Amino acid sequence: MSQRLTIALDAMGGDHAPDMVVAGADLARERFPDVQYLMYGDSARIEPLLSKHPALKAVTQIVHTTDAIAGDAKPSVALRTGRQSSMRLAIDAVASGQAACVVSAGNTGALMAMAKFVLKTLPGIDRPAIASFFPTERGESVMLDLGANTECTTDNLVQFALMGSVFARTVLGLVEPTVGLLNIGSEEVKGHETIRTAAARLKEMPFPGRFYGFVEGTDIAAGTTDVIVTDGFTGNVALKTAEGTAKLYAEFLRRTFQSSLMAKLGYLLARSAFTKLKQRADPRRYNGAMFLGLRGVCVKSHGGTDAIGFANAIGVAVNLAVNGFNDKIKDEMHSLGGDNSLPDTKAAAV
Amino acid sequence: MSQRLTIALDAMGGDHAPDMVVAGADLARERFPDVQYLMYGDSARIEPLLSKHPALKAVTQIVHTTDAIAGDAKPSVALRTGRQSSMRLAIDAVASGQAACVVSAGNTGALMAMAKFVLKTLPGIDRPAIASFFPTERGESVMLDLGANTECTTDNLVQFALMGSVFARTVLGLVEPTVGLLNIGSEEVKGHETIRTAAARLKEMPFPGRFYGFVEGTDIAAGTTDVIVTDGFTGNVALKTAEGTAKLYAEFLRRTFQSSLMAKLGYLLARSAFTKLKQRADPRRYNGAMFLGLRGVCVKSHGGTDAIGFANAIGVAVNLAVNGFNDKIKDEMHSLGGDNSLPDTKAAAV
Numbered sequence: 055m056s057q058r059l060t061i062a063l064d065a066m067g068g069d070h071a072p073d074m075v076v077a078g079a080d081l082a083r084e085r086f087p088d089v090q091y092l093m094y095g096d097s098a099r100i101e102p103l104l105s106k107h108p109a110l111k112a113v114t115q116i117v118h119t120t121d122a123i124a125g126d127a128k129p130s131v132a133l134r135t136g137r138q139s140s141m142r143l144a145i146d147a148v149a150s151g152q153a154a155c156v157v158s159a160g161n162t163g164a165l166m167a168m169a170k171f172v173l174k175t176l177p178g179i180d181r182p183a184i185a186s187f188f189p190t191e192r193g194e195s196v197m198l199d200l201g202a203n204t205e206c207t208t209d210n211l212v213q214f215a216l217m218g219s220v221f222a223r224t225v226l227g228l229v230e231p232t233v234g235l236l237n238i239g240s241e242e243v244k245g246h247e248t249i250r251t252a253a254a255r256l257k258e259m260p261f262p263g264r265f266y267g268f269v270e271g272t273d274i275a276a277g278t279t280d281v282i283v284t285d286g287f288t289g290n291v292a293l294k295t296a297e298g299t300a301k302l303y304a305e306f307l308r309r310t311f312q313s314s315l316m317a318k319l320g321y322l323l324a325r326s327a328f329t330k331l332k333q334r335a336d337p338r339r340y341n342g343a344m345f346l347g348l349r350g351v352c353v354k355s356h357g358g359t360d361a362i363g364f365a366n367a368i369g370v371a372v373n374l375a376v377n378g379f380n381d382k383i384k385d386e387m388h389s390l391g392g393d394n395s396l397p398d399t400k401a402a403a404v
Numbered sequence: 405m406s407q408r409l410t411i412a413l414d415a416m417g418g419d420h421a422p423d424m425v426v427a428g429a430d431l432a433r434e435r436f437p438d439v440q441y442l443m444y445g446d447s448a449r450i451e452p453l454l455s456k457h458p459a460l461k462a463v464t465q466i467v468h469t470t471d472a473i474a475g476d477a478k479p480s481v482a483l484r485t486g487r488q489s490s491m492r493l494a495i496d497a498v499a500s501g502q503a504a505c506v507v508s509a510g511n512t513g514a515l516m517a518m519a520k521f522v523l524k525t526l527p528g529i530d531r532p533a534i535a536s537f538f539p540t541e542r543g544e545s546v547m548l549d550l551g552a553n554t555e556c557t558t559d560n561l562v563q564f565a566l567m568g569s570v571f572a573r574t575v576l577g578l579v580e581p582t583v584g585l586l587n588i589g590s591e592e593v594k595g596h597e598t599i600r601t602a603a604a605r606l607k608e609m610p611f612p613g614r615f616y617g618f619v620e621g622t623d624i625a626a627g628t629t630d631v632i633v634t635d636g637f638t639g640n641v642a643l644k645t646a647e648g649t650a651k652l653y654a655e656f657l658r659r660t661f662q663s664s665l666m667a668k669l670g671y672l673l674a675r676s677a678f679t680k681l682k683q684r685a686d687p688r689r690y691n692g693a694m695f696l697g698l699r700g701v702c703v704k705s706h707g708g709t710d711a712i713g714f715a716n717a718i719g720v721a722v723n724l725a726v727n728g729f730n731d732k733i734k735d736e737m738h739s740l741g742g743d744n745s746l747p748d749t750k751a752a753a754v
Contacts, residue, residue: 191652201588204596238551238640246554246637271644275652284641287596290588291638292645294621299649302625303685305541307657310681311674320674324660327667331660335653 058090058113061371062144062153065095066122067160069358072096075159076103078364080110085365086372089113092147094140096120119143123164125357132164133171141165145172148350155351155371157342159364162354166202166345173350176380178387181206182347183214184286184354185221187340188296190277196221197274199286200293200343206285211235211252212259216390217346217383218281219263224382225373226280233261234269234279236288244268248285262386300335338363342370347383351375408440408463411721412494412503415445416472417510419708422446425509426453428714430460435715436722439463442497444490446470469493473514475707482514483521491515495522498700505701505721507692509714515704516552516695523700526730528737531556532697533564534636534704535571537690538646540627546571547624549636550643550693556635561585561602562609566740567696567733568631569613574732575723576630583611584619584629586638594618598635612736650685688713692720697733701725 063079065072072095079091090113093100097118104111121139123132136142141160147153149172158165166182175182185198198214199206206214215233222231235253237245245268256265266279274282274292284292311321321328333339337356341363345352351374355367374380413429415422422445429441440463443450447468454461471489473482486492491510497503499522508515516532525532533549548564549556556564565583572581585603587595595618606615616629624632624642634642661671671678683689687706691713695702701724705717724730 189652191655204588204594236641238554238637238644244554271641271646272648272651274645275648287588288638288641291586291621291634292641294588295624295642295645296621296649298622298625299646300653301622302539302541303650303653306681306685310677313677313680317674317677320670320672320677322670323673324667324670327660327663327670330663331656335656 058088059086059372059375060090060092060153061368062092062094062147062156063368064141064144064156064158064160065093065100066140067158067165067357068355068364069125070360071159072100073103074359074361074364076100076107076110077361078368079114080107081361081365082368083110083113085369089372091115092117092144092153094119094144094147095122117143123161125161127161127164129161129163129167132161133167136164136168142168142172145169145350145352148352149173154375155353157353157355157364157367157371159355159357159359159367162201165352165354169345169348169350169352173348173352175347176349176383176387178390179213179217179347179383181210181213182345183217184343185218185346186293186343188274188282189335189340190275192277194226195274195277195280195282196226197282197284197289197293198346199284199289201286201290202345203286205287206248208248208251208255211249211283211285212255213347215252215256215265215281215283216262216386218283219261220382220386221344221346221379222280223262224377224379228263228280231263231280232266233263233281233283234266234273236282236284236292237268237270240268240270260390297337300337304335338366340366342367344370344374346379349380351380408438409436409722409725410440410442410503411718412442412444412497412506414491414494414506414508414510415443415450416490417508417515417707418705418714419475420710421509422450423453424709424711424714426450426457426460427711428718429464430457431711431715432718433460433463435719439722441465442467442494442503444469444494444497445472467493473511475511477511477514479511479513479517482511483517486514486518492518492522495519495700495702498702499523504725505703507703507705507714507717507721509705509707509709509717512551512704515702519695519698519700519702523698523702525697526699526733526737528740529563529567529697529733531560531563532695533567534693535568535696536643536693538624538632539685539690540625542627544576545624545627545630545632546576547632547634547639547643548696549634549639551636551640552695553636555637556598558598558601558605561599561633561635562605563697565602565606565615565631565633566612566736568633569611570732570736571694571696571729572630573612574727574729578613578630581613581630582616583613583631583633584616584623586632586634586642587618587620590618590620610740647687650687654685688716692717694720694724696729699730701730
């Protein structure tokens, strides 16, 4: 690996690939001038796009492949038949040390299956989780898992809590992040057996941060805790419900400003303030879901995003790579493994 | 039971009881002049409040009891020790036929446990579900279960889908309501085994309405289907996540209008339009969660609501009682039970 940070990009993943991948990388280049790129995909399509961005072209190497993973491919099929796909080759680059991280806007399930297979999980982590930032009344929170694990054991949830806390310390720079476990009430009698046991364990074990206890759906947007831990099914539903609700209220707002002449005039006066709000609430700002728990940095961009969103996903990858999040997780798991707080000592010893 | 519709009210349930119960009933009285009330609770506290509303007093009978269920009481304890509580006596009134429905803003778990024990479930329904309306881009949808059943079997989900569909036909007046099953993707390979099996069953069985298939979190606010079916854990998280997100955007909106002089002036011009939006998005409008699947109408009001919200919950109860929803469910289950579409023929034969 060279002195400069190298990022592997799946140039063929996403609804608007490869155009938005190249345009997004060019936006990211302005923000991170010391980064260089490996772009995996069809050079006949990437080359002409790159030619329009000479500064990006100077720091980019195309690795040609015509194979790409379809958006609706089953993860198991993608894993078996996609060894020469742009997605797989980009992940391989992280495994071989050629790149510090990989970013793809392609099929989430396939990306997770391949990343798990190629990169393997970190010591002490049984299963990786998908994490992302959420806007809150207090700023931003991190939630995981957002869909990698439909069903979770107590061990999984405890490990997610640890990873989330280390993430908040390493990447967000919080000294003592608070971690909440998503439930349907704050009382200890509520919820599944699995999360009640996880809460009991988290309360007793040494923890890098502060375990807050149970939080509810309303606490996500309120920003009650810095980190919210849940299984991938619930997390995915919560993420998409929040997205849908935000979209609904943006639509209500639009209709309201259109509903009368006075309201239209009011909008003209308030427009610059609303432009700021729009930027603040722009879903592209929160693009870039992190796969935590792997021996390598892998970031998933929203499939339908544009260049601005994809550039943000690259920013998330840079952030994770530069802050050495994976090393911190390893250290943390190692120190916890030493006093047998983690049951899975076999995995921790790998 | 008299000619007039009688509603049993738990006068002691909720953060602001009994004041908001009496004030809410008085608001409901204006909307439903033919309704009369049985108010269960401490007459020494209710009587002076009622005296301020002579028109309500004329159609209300107080049933005195000093026992009330605490907001944090465990459902099993409430069930065992609360036989003389205002909540229990109000439910008993529905069982004995004295009242057509019961409304309480008290402890949800206790209310569900007591209602299930006293009223029993309808033939063919193993477990009741909590349902509520959601604002959507198209109007309103109904979602269930919102928290009665933390874990659900395939049978439960299939029954919830049937109840939701009959509800949409009976109470919302839709001819062929669409019903979606909440999942983390629209593909058939995604999600828990339980919901995949439920979807397969719903696709094949005769169904009062149209089974749409899987929906995702974003579909709730989009209004993709008229009814959304999920387990009580996921539904509760989705409900509260949507509430929290709506609150966050209202706060963003408030800050935006306060952020500059121009924005403040803009608000003054658009104010009347925003007053309408506020009414449209007012959570009190959606107050009143329905317990579906019981042999009697039971409505749960939000514990922290005020008189306006409680009056809406009474409105929901009136709507259910007047439309004979429970009879329709019985008919529907009976017709389905006849061709063995439902596996639980024992329950259906009760």
